[in-house]
Amino acid sequence: MSDTTIKKPRPKHLDLRVIRLPLPGLVSILHRVSGAGLFLMLPALLWLFGSSVGSPEEMAKAKSVVANPLVKLVLFGLLWAYLHHFCAGIRFLLLDMHKGLDLPTARKSAGAVLAVSLTLTVLIGAKIFLG
Numbered sequence: 001m002s003d004t005t006i007k008k009p010r011p012k013h014l015d016l017r018v019i020r021l022p023l024p025g026l027v028s029i030l031h032r033v034s035g036a037g038l039f040l041m042l043p044a045l046l047w048l049f050g051s052s053v054g055s056p057e058e059m060a061k062a063k064s065v066v067a068n069p070l071v072k073l074v075l076f077g078l079l080w081a082y083l084h085h086f087c088a089g090i091r092f093l094l095l096d097m098h099k100g101l102d103l104p105t106a107r108k109s110a111g112a113v114l115a116v117s118l119t120l121t122v123l124i125g126a127k128i129f130l131g
Helices: 023-052 056-066 069-096 103-130
Strands: none
Touching: 023 056, 023 069, 023 103, 056 069, 069 103
16 A cells, blocks of 8 residues: 655654744643742742741741842742642643543633733732732
């Protein structure tokens, strides 16, 4: 049997800077990245939490650490990571239950995850960091 269709050669390596991912793929990768970031920052977050509930001297030390603008930026990023990971996790649980598997619904739910996580990050971050 002869196959008359011409197949494109597959790439030898994948350059993630060049590949244009669809929105559900981007949400999936961000879900993994946010989970890894939260996991790697867990010791620092536990130290900060432990200091905040410790003695008054430790609380003052934790407040001085959090007052640093760079630390605030990292905490803001971790807030986004948590909210994105949470929202995307709900989306993936629904996909595991075979809800929203068709392409238009999957694209809409991926957009909703990004919109909700970014909106919540701005609202909660403004409340926390601006007073």
